[in-house]
Amino acid sequence: MRMLVTGGAGFIGANFVHLTLRTRPDVDITVLDALTYAGTRASLDPVADRITFVEGDICDADLVDRLVAETDLVVHFAAESHNDNSLADPWPFVRTNVVGTTTLLQAVRTHDVRYHHISTDEVYGDLELDDPARFTEDTPYNPSSPYSSTKASSDLLVRAWARSFGLRATISNCSNNYGPYQHVEKFIPRQITNVLTGVRPRLYGTGANVRDWIHVDDHNDAVWTIVERGELGRTYLIGADGEANNRTVVETILELCGKQPDDFDFVTDRPGHDLRYAIDSTRLRTELGWRPTYSDFRAGLTATIDWYRTNEHWWRPQKDVTEAAYAGTERVTG
Ligand code: NAD
Numbered sequence: 001m002r003m004l005v006t007g008g009a010g011f012i013g014a015n016f017v018h019l020t021l022r023t024r025p026d027v028d029i030t031v032l033d034a035l036t037y038a039g040t041r042a043s044l045d046p047v048a049d050r051i052t053f054v055e056g057d058i059c060d061a062d063l064v065d066r067l068v069a070e071t072d073l074v075v076h077f078a079a080e081s082h083n084d085n086s087l088a089d090p091w092p093f094v095r096t097n098v099v100g101t102t103t104l105l106q107a108v109r110t111h112d113v114r115y116h117h118i119s120t121d122e123v124y125g126d127l128e129l130d131d132p133a134r135f136t137e138d139t140p141y142n143p144s145s146p147y148s149s150t151k152a153s154s155d156l157l158v159r160a161w162a163r164s165f166g167l168r169a170t171i172s173n174c175s176n177n178y179g180p181y182q183h184v185e186k187f188i189p190r191q192i193t194n195v196l197t198g199v200r201p202r203l204y205g206t207g208a209n210v211r212d213w214i215h216v217d218d219h220n221d222a223v224w225t226i227v228e229r230g231e232l233g234r235t236y237l238i239g240a241d242g243e244a245n246n247r248t249v250v251e252t253i254l255e256l257c258g259k260q261p262d263d264f265d266f267v268t269d270r271p272g273h274d275l276r277y278a279i280d281s282t283r284l285r286t287e288l289g290w291r292p293t294y295s296d297f298r299a300g301l302t303a304t305i306d307w308y309r310t311n312e313h314w315w316r317p318q319k320d321v322t323e324a325a326y327a328g329t330e331r332v333t334g
Pocket residue numbers: 006007008009010011012013032033034035036037038039040056057058059076077078079080081082096100118119120121151173174175176177178183
């Protein structure tokens with residue numbers, strides 16, 4: 001089978017390529033990635049001779065049409081993915097997440113290719129900290145940020161193409177991922193690399209916000225489950241029951257790195273900061289029989305810290321420029 005992976009030089013897409021080569025070595029993989037600040041070929045170095053890499057933009061309709069014509073399956077990861085960046089400048093988010101997805105959908109429609117759309121739980125907005133509810137496939141869309149609203153838009157475009165044009169598509173909405181090859185702008189790698197470089201971790205607001213953490217390999221294993229056994233036209237939520245507040249995550253990273261658990265700073269809160277995400281993945285588990293394998297968040301974090309410790313050459317080039325951008329908006333508050 002031939003597969004086109006968009007955004008395969010980014011965090012989740014690169015891990016998806018690695019997992020696929022380990023578990024489905026017969027799949028013929030082409031990666032399409034624009035190599036924005038968030039993508040690097042270094043994430044694919046270990047498998048460079050086993051895939052075809054195309055540097056290009058998902059908004060380039062001619063290129064996308066040519067690549068889609070030559071494939072059996074598209075798994076679409078490419079996106080602008082960071083909420084803080086979307087608050088500073090929403091335009092790249094509208095372009096890549098909305099126009100880019102539409103460009104892919106048109107090509108997939110023309111060539112009648114199976115399509116899987118990668119999305120986020122953030123399309124559902126947020127939950128109160130003390131609300132026992134979790135998101136399900138029936139939760140109404142209510143995105144908060146430019147990032148999540150462009151992801152919600154892209155999901156709705158997929159649903160429309162499936163209904164109006166019979167697109168053979170599935171959608172997954174996953175919770176917060178962690179693991180190797182994640183850009184240091186994101187919460188967990190930022191705090192790990194801060195500690196590794198002698199800088200205090202930085203918690204937005206009070207650190208009470210809750211995220212539902214899943215190891216990236218569990219996310220990608222669920223994606224394969226949906227691609228292989230999911231019902232066309234359907235949405236599946238992916239989550240591993242990994243709720244934790246940000247302060248607890250930082251304290252755990254500090255402890256696992258041998259530091260004092262209160263060795264962090266509170267900084268300016270993110271505008272519109274979503275309080276809590278929580279996924280109910282019952283549909284995926286009962287209908288498709290999927291289960292996560294990384295049930296121990298501490299163990300997953302320990303392995304991730306080890307990865308960043310031994311792969312400084314991978315993250316070092318991103319670190320200073322990322323921190324310089326944060327320094328422009330962040331103030332220590334406590
Ligand atoms: P990332 O920012 O690490 O990677 C995105 C990749 O897309 C990069 O390699 C970048 O170069 C590429 N890209 C960006 N614009 C492009 C364009 N116009 N054309 C071609 N390539 C382009 O993102 P990620 O964290 O790996 O997220 C991947 C997908 O998973 C996204 O769709 C995101 O919304 C979704 N998602 C992420 C999480 C998470 O916790 N990170 C959770 C749920 C869903």
